[in-house]
Amino acid sequence: MLRFLLLFNRQGKLRLQKWFVPTSDRERKKVIRDMIMLVLPRQPRTCNFLRWKDLKIVYKRYASLYFCAGLEEQDNELLALEVLHRYVELLDKYFGNVCELDIIFNFEKAYFILDEFLMGGEVLETSKFAVNVSMEQADTLQETMEEYMSKPAY
Amino acid sequence: MPAPIRLRELIRTIRTARTQAEEREMIQKECAAIRSSFREEDNTYRCRNVAKLLYMHMLGYPAHFGQLECLKLIASQKFTDKRIGYLGAMLLLDERQDVHLLMTNCIKNDLNHSTQYVQGLALCTLGCMGSSEMCRDLAGEVEKLLKTSNSYLRKKAALCAVHVIRKVPELMEMFLPATKNLLSEKNHGVLHTSVVLLTEMCERSPDMLAHFRKLVPQLVRILKNLIMSGYSPEHDVSGISDPFLQVRILRLLRILGKNDDDSSEAMNDILAQVATNTETSKNVGNAILYETVLTIMDIKSESGLRVLAINILGRFLLNNDKNIRYVALTSLLKTVQTDHNAVQRHRSTIVDCLKDLDVSIKRRAMELSFALVNGNNIRGMMKELLYFLDSCDPEFKADCASGVFLAAEKYAPSKRWHIDTIMRVLTTAGSYVRDDSVPNLIQLITNSVEMHAYTVQRLYKALLDDISQQPLVQVASWCIGEYGDLLVSGQCEEEEPIQVTEDEVLDVLEGLLVSNLSTPVTRGYSLTAIMKLSTRFSSVNRIKKVVSIYGSSIDVELQQRAVEYNALFKKYDHMRPALLERMPIMEKTASNGPTEIVQTNGETEPSTVEAKHPPPVTQPTNQANDLLDLLGGNDVVPVIQTTIPTKPASAGGELLDLLGDLSLSGGPAPAPAPSVPTSQPPFLLDGLTSQPLFNDIAAAGIPSMTAYNKNGLKIDFTFERANPNPNIAVITIHATNSTEAEMTDFVFQAAVPKTFQLQLLSPSSNVVPALNQGTVTQVIRVLNPQKQQLRMRIKLTYTHKGSAVQDLAEVNNFPPQSWQ
Numbered sequence: 001m002l003r004f005l006l007l008f009n010r011q012g013k014l015r016l017q018k019w020f021v022p023t024s025d026r027e028r029k030k031v032i033r034d035m036i037m038l039v040l041p042r043q044p045r046t047c048n049f050l051r052w053k054d055l056k057i058v059y060k061r062y063a064s065l066y067f068c069a070g071l072e073e074q075d076n077e078l079l080a081l082e083v084l085h086r087y088v089e090l091l092d093k094y095f096g097n098v099c100e101l102d103i104i105f106n107f108e109k110a111y112f113i114l115d116e117f118l119m120g121g122e123v124l125e126t127s128k129f130a131v132n133v134s135m136e137q138a139d140t141l142q143e144t145m146e147e148y149m150s151k152p153a154y
Numbered sequence: 155m156p157a158p159i160r161l162r163e164l165i166r167t168i169r170t171a172r173t174q175a176e177e178r179e180m181i182q183k184e185c186a187a188i189r190s191s192f193r194e195e196d197n198t199y200r201c202r203n204v205a206k207l208l209y210m211h212m213l214g215y216p217a218h219f220g221q222l223e224c225l226k227l228i229a230s231q232k233f234t235d236k237r238i239g240y241l242g243a244m245l246l247l248d249e250r251q252d253v254h255l256l257m258t259n260c261i262k263n264d265l266n267h268s269t270q271y272v273q274g275l276a277l278c279t280l281g282c283m284g285s286s287e288m289c290r291d292l293a294g295e296v297e298k299l300l301k302t303s304n305s306y307l308r309k310k311a312a313l314c315a316v317h318v319i320r321k322v323p324e325l326m327e328m329f330l331p332a333t334k335n336l337l338s339e340k341n342h343g344v345l346h347t348s349v350v351l352l353t354e355m356c357e358r359s360p361d362m363l364a365h366f367r368k369l370v371p372q373l374v375r376i377l378k379n380l381i382m383s384g385y386s387p388e389h390d391v392s393g394i395s396d397p398f399l400q401v402r403i404l405r406l407l408r409i410l411g412k413n414d415d416d417s418s419e420a421m422n423d424i425l426a427q428v429a430t431n432t433e434t435s436k437n438v439g440n441a442i443l444y445e446t447v448l449t450i451m452d453i454k455s456e457s458g459l460r461v462l463a464i465n466i467l468g469r470f471l472l473n474n475d476k477n478i479r480y481v482a483l484t485s486l487l488k489t490v491q492t493d494h495n496a497v498q499r500h501r502s503t504i505v506d507c508l509k510d511l512d513v514s515i516k517r518r519a520m521e522l523s524f525a526l527v528n529g530n531n532i533r534g535m536m537k538e539l540l541y542f543l544d545s546c547d548p549e550f551k552a553d554c555a556s557g558v559f560l561a562a563e564k565y566a567p568s569k570r571w572h573i574d575t576i577m578r579v580l581t582t583a584g585s586y587v588r589d590d591s592v593p594n595l596i597q598l599i600t601n602s603v604e605m606h607a608y609t610v611q612r613l614y615k616a617l618l619d620d621i622s623q624q625p626l627v628q629v630a631s632w633c634i635g636e637y638g639d640l641l642v643s644g645q646c647e648e649e650e651p652i653q654v655t656e657d658e659v660l661d662v663l664e665g666l667l668v669s670n671l672s673t674p675v676t677r678g679y680s681l682t683a684i685m686k687l688s689t690r691f692s693s694v695n696r697i698k699k700v701v702s703i704y705g706s707s708i709d710v711e712l713q714q715r716a717v718e719y720n721a722l723f724k725k726y727d728h729m730r731p732a733l734l735e736r737m738p739i740m741e742k743t744a745s746n747g748p749t750e751i752v753q754t755n756g757e758t759e760p761s762t763v764e765a766k767h768p769p770p771v772t773q774p775t776n777q778a779n780d781l782l783d784l785l786g787g788n789d790v791v792p793v794i795q796t797t798i799p800t801k802p803a804s805a806g807g808e809l810l811d812l813l814g815d816l817s818l819s820g821g822p823a824p825a826p827a828p829s830v831p832t833s834q835p836p837f838l839l840d841g842l843t844s845q846p847l848f849n850d851i852a853a854a855g856i857p858s859m860t861a862y863n864k865n866g867l868k869i870d871f872t873f874e875r876a877n878p879n880p881n882i883a884v885i886t887i888h889a890t891n892s893t894e895a896e897m898t899d900f901v902f903q904a905a906v907p908k909t910f911q912l913q914l915l916s917p918s919s920n921v922v923p924a925l926n927q928g929t930v931t932q933v934i935r936v937l938n939p940q941k942q943q944l945r946m947r948i949k950l951t952y953t954h955k956g957s958a959v960q961d962l963a964e965v966n967n968f969p970p971q972s973w974q
Contacts, residue, residue: 014212020282022248029214047476047514078441078481079401082391105165107212108205111241119313120281120320122350125343126398127388134306138271141233 001121002080003055003070004031005114007103010064012036015103016110020121035059035068049077060084064100083123090117093132112138158191159184161205168213181210192223200227201235204242211245221246221253228260233272236264240275249285258288265295270306273299277307281314289318293325300332305341312336312347316354323358330355330362337372342389342396345376349402356409367410370417374424377403381431392436404428404445411453418454425450429462440470440478444485451489464489464496471503476512483507483518490525501526505535508542520550524557532565536575544582551586555579559591569602570648573609581616584623592628599633601739608648610637615652617662622671628679631666634659635683636737639690656691660684664700677712685719689734698723856971862948862963866893867922869902869950871965873972882937883944883972889930891922897952897959902932905947911937922952936973944973 004023007016014032023031038050039059050057052070058080059068067084071077088098090113095102103110116131118124125131159167164184171177188203196203204223211217224246227239247254257279264276277299280292296318299311319326329351336348356363380395380403389396407425411418428446433439443466450463467489470482486504490497504526507519520542527535536558543554558579566572576595580587599609613630621627634641638659644651666672666680681704688697701723704716722730856873863869867889874884891897900920906912917932938944946965951958 014214017212017245019248022250022283022285024248024250045476046512047480049477049480049514051514074405076401076405076441076445078437078444078477079398081477082397082438082441086391104169105162107209108238108241112237115278115282119278119310120317122313122316123346123398124309124313126346126396127342129388130343134271134274138233138237141269141271142237143232143234 001072001075002083002118003072003121005070005118006032006035006068007065007110008032008036008068009066009100010040012040015065015100016107016114018111018114018118031070035070039066039068048081056080058084062088065103083118086128087114087117089128090131093128094135109135158187158199158203158206161202161209164206165209168209177213181213181215185210185215189219192219197230200230201232201238205238208238208242208245217246221251225253225256225260228257228264233269236272236275240279244279244283248283249288254283254285255287258291261288262292262295265292265299270304273307274310277310277314281310281317284314284317284321286321289321290325293318293322293328297328297332300329305339305344308339309341309343309347312344312351316347316351319351319354319358326355326359326362330365337369337376342399346396346399346402349373349399349406353402353406353409356406363409367414367417370407370410370420373403373407373410374421377407377424377428381428391438393433394438394442397438397442400428400442401445404442404449408449408452411449413454415454421449421453422455422459425455426459426462429459429466434469437475437477440473440475440481444470444481447485451485451492460493461496464493464500468500468503471500471507476510476515479507479510480512480515480518483515483522487518487522487525490522494526497522498526498528498531501531501535505538508538513547516546517550520546520554520557524561527561527565529565529567532561532567533571536561540575540578540582543579548586551583552588555583555587556591559594563594563598569605570608573599573602573605573612577612577616580623580626580629581620584626587625589625592625595629596632597740599629600636600737603739605648606633606637607640607646607651609633610641611646611649611652614641614654614659614662617666621666621669624673624676627666627672627676631663631676631680631683634663635679635686638683638687642691656687656693657696660687660691660693660696660700663687667700667704674709674711677709678715681712681715681719685715685722686734688723689731857969859967859969861887861946861965861967862950862961864961864963865954865959867891867897867950867952869948871968873969881939881941882935885934885936885972887932887934889922889932890926890928891924892926893954894924895955896924897922897954899958900930900952901950902930903949904934905949906936907942907945909938909940909942910944913937938973941973944968 001020003019003021005016005018005020006014008014017028017032019028034052035057038052038057042059048058048060050059054073056071056073056075056077057068058071058077059066060081061067067088069080069084071080091098091103091110094109094113095106113131113135116125116134125134168177168180171180184206188207191199191203200223204220204227207217207220207223211220220242224239224242227235228243230236230239243254243257247257261276261280261284264272265280267273267276277296280288280296284292296311296314299307300315302308302311315329315332319329333348333352333355336351337345339345339348352366352369356366377400380400383395385393386395389399391397394400407417407421411421425446428442429450432442432446434443447463447466450459455463464486467482467486470478471486473479473482483504486497486500504519504522507515508523510516510519520539523535523539527539539554539558539561543551543558546554558575562572562575566575576598580595599606602609610633613626613633616626617630617634638656640646641654641659642656644653646652663680663684667677667684672680681701684697684700688694691697701716701719704712705720707713707716722733726733856875858870858872861869861871868891870888870890872886872888874886875882887902889900889902898921900917900922902914902917904912904914913935915933915935917930919930922928922930936944945968947962948965949960949962951960953959
């Protein structure tokens with residue numbers, strides 16, 4: 001299972017954090033700091049895998065964002081790369097040509113999409129379309145008129 | 155009060171901040187507004203405020219005052235509220251907070267909500283961060299949802315069940331009935347999560363594993379359909395249908411097929427099919443192949459399939475994609491023990507990976523290369539590894555150097571090659587060599603008898619070049635101290651002997667003493683080396699002068715040594731030649747790693763004269779005790795090598811402590827003629843093989859005893875009085891192993907109180923066979939002149955079922971006849 005999934009940019013600013021195991025605030029901050037320090041200095045054409053403590057770290061850079069996941073020993077790293085890629089595809093489908101700004105201004109939507117794709121560190125839905133269908137339907141349940149027109153509600 | 159600003163507004167505003175301080179100010183202002191809004195119990199904008207709080211939390215600011223608000227949002231009827239509330243709960247609350255338990259009731263209600271998306275939110279939150287108590291309370295609801303026909307809920311319930319089982323394994327039984335029809339689903343989401351659930355259950359419970367083995371045919375069928383089916387747009391990834399599901403099925407098959415012949419056979423075909431038909435041009439195909447290889451290696455697959463798997467890994471190694479090379483090296487490392495020959499075929503590719511630019515790949519390649527070294531390829535491999543050692547980053551050098559030493563020790567084709575390899579490592583990576591390698595190397599050099607002249611010459615030349623690498627300097631000065639006479643007499647056969655005078659040698663050694671580059675340990679080595687040369691060189695006066703100068707050195711260590719050496723010149727000059735004699739050949743107790751400390755007198759400071767030579771047993775023991783008293787007052791005394799006057803063909807005995815520097819009682823050269831401890835020609839113990847001395851058990855009616863019995867290892871002592879000296883008790887230890895796995899690298903060591911002397915001879919073997927099928931015997935001779943009660947402290951080390959075991963014990967129950 002995945003232990004965590006982090007999104008951060010080249011300046012080390014966190015854009016999304018999903019934790020699949022109970023972690024205190026202090027531990028979270030430490031992990032985030034460590035990941036940023038490990039991943040940002042990596043050269044462009046090196047391996048996407050690292051070892052950190054007893055975890056395998058898989059990271060991939062998409063435009064200005066780094067997607068970084070912590071895996072357990074028996075997990076398949078190559079498949080983890082596919083998981084990250086699928087998440088980016090889902091975001092892209094939902095936002096239309098997703099970029100970092102979309103994730104900044106609509107971070108709660110990014111979380112909702114993630115929750116339809118992964119749960120408890122495992123892949124929940126493998127179909128490319130089902131996730132977006134669920135999101136659209138759930139969005140219609142949001143109460144105010146503004147939300148109904150899928151403009152951000154807040 | 156005006157409506158609080160919208161989330162987007164806030165984000166936009168915060169992003170305009172140009173400094174950290176400005177941002178902090180804005181956030182504090184907003185937090186204050188939010189706090190007062192919370193205090194007013196404002197329902198309309200609670201959602202908006204919590205959302206803003208979550209954004210600020212992500213920037214790193216504290217948000218704990220929003221925790222209760224999340225609960226209120228969850229309890230609200232509005233979907234928007236619930237969505238943000240649950241998100242806030244997952245971000246701000248974790249099971250360590252008390253607040254988090256208050257959610258249980260809300261989640262329970264939401265699990266039974268009429269809208270599936272609300273149920274989904276509840277399942278998701280429970281499945282991501284539910285505590286054990288929450289899981290216990292709500293497991294029933296989850297189980298109900300697992301049986302529903304709504305596939306959206308069913309897949310979420312399955313993963314929620316996985317989380318419940320992880321938190322509270324006892325509840326696993328509860329979900330068993332619901333798993334009955336899970337695999338007959340058509341929906342891939344449900345199928346995938348069901349496979350995850352089944353995997354989790356099988357991993358945790360052998361009973362479940364046995365129960366689910368019957369699913370193998372069904373799983374094979376599903377996998378087959380996935381591979382053979384046509385293009386499915388919703389599950390396709392680069393031409394492969396639902397790779398996530400394929401990989402999870404392969405993983406479940408791995409668990410089901412392990413150690414089970416029938417299941418393994420049932421999956422052979424499909425594994426072969428996947429292995430050969432999967433498209434390898436993209437990462438996704440390789441991900442599936444990788445999982446297939448792991449499965450093939452773990453189950454009881456037929457050899458053809460295994461070879462296929464290793465070949466796939468070999469192909470991975472040639473792939474341009476670094477990730478795939480990395481993954482291949484990791485897998486090969488796992489399989490190298492079991493399928494050694496198959497992996498050997500890819501040796502050259504693996505060695506090429508040493509030159510890769512990527513650090514992760516280099517490290518894996520290095521580990522794998524060391525695993526592949528054997529007697530046949532040692533020369534070629536060592537060349538590559540030494541080249542790697544020269545050019546690699548410092549972080550690798552220590553490990554690489556240790557690996558080279560280990561490999562060289564095991565497979566060296568000739569002594570000269572071995573010495574040359576060591577020299578190469580010391581000169582190129584000398585400062586990265588681990589400290590414990592120094593004694594190992596010294597022991598190795600001592601044992602390569604015919605190479606002494608060559609070795610000392612090469613080391614001397616290396617010293618002339620460079621004295622900064624401490625391990626090299628230490629080994630070199632030790633050797634010069636021992637074999638300086640060979641150096642000066644120019645007796646080298648292997649290469650052109652160099653012309654060196656005694657003064658030049660002493661110059662070099664003195665240079666080490668004064669150099670700033672030398673550490674205190676190194677200085678100790680060189681002072682001792684100089685002292686040893688006093689019996690090998692003729693310029694004794696120069697040496698006397700040096701030694702007396704250092705008698706007032708600021709370094710306490712050096713001072714103590716110098717003072718003692720001085721004493722040797724003055725009071726004990728008649729003993730000096732014997733004390734400073736050549737070292738005998740030492741036998742190793744362990745085949746690799748640092749030698750064990752047999753010495754347990756707590757001595758860490760090299761305070762005594764090196765090669766202290768207690769006179770043989772038949773001489774009066776008073777002098778021995780005198781010298782030993784210099785060792786300082788501790789309870790137990792080192793195991794000392796003594797001669798066996800009556801049996802000169804005795805074994806060389808155990809290796810004594812050579813750690814740190816070698817000043818503790820190493821193996822002194824015992825003279826075969828017991829009465830005269832004069833300089834004997836070197837290498838006395840040449841050609842002695844280790845044989846057990848005594849095998850007779852019962853002796854003179856002294857009852858035997860069990861000294862140690864733990865973890866299946868039992869050690870019995872049997873006694874005998876030795877002739878002619880009735881003060882010596884001869885104890886034979888018999889080690890037996892009642893477990894089902896043999897104990898290898900078995901080492902027995904003993905220490906006795908100060909008034910005794912102990913001699914430990916070689917063991918019959920260092921493998922204790924399993925199930926009491928054999929015994930390892932070893933002889934201990936104890937001299938007990940003062941007829942005190944015998945006590946012994948023993949230390950046992952061995953490898954059992956792959957892990958190293960170490961134990962210390964006191965033996966106090968010696969029968970009175972053994973020591974009276």
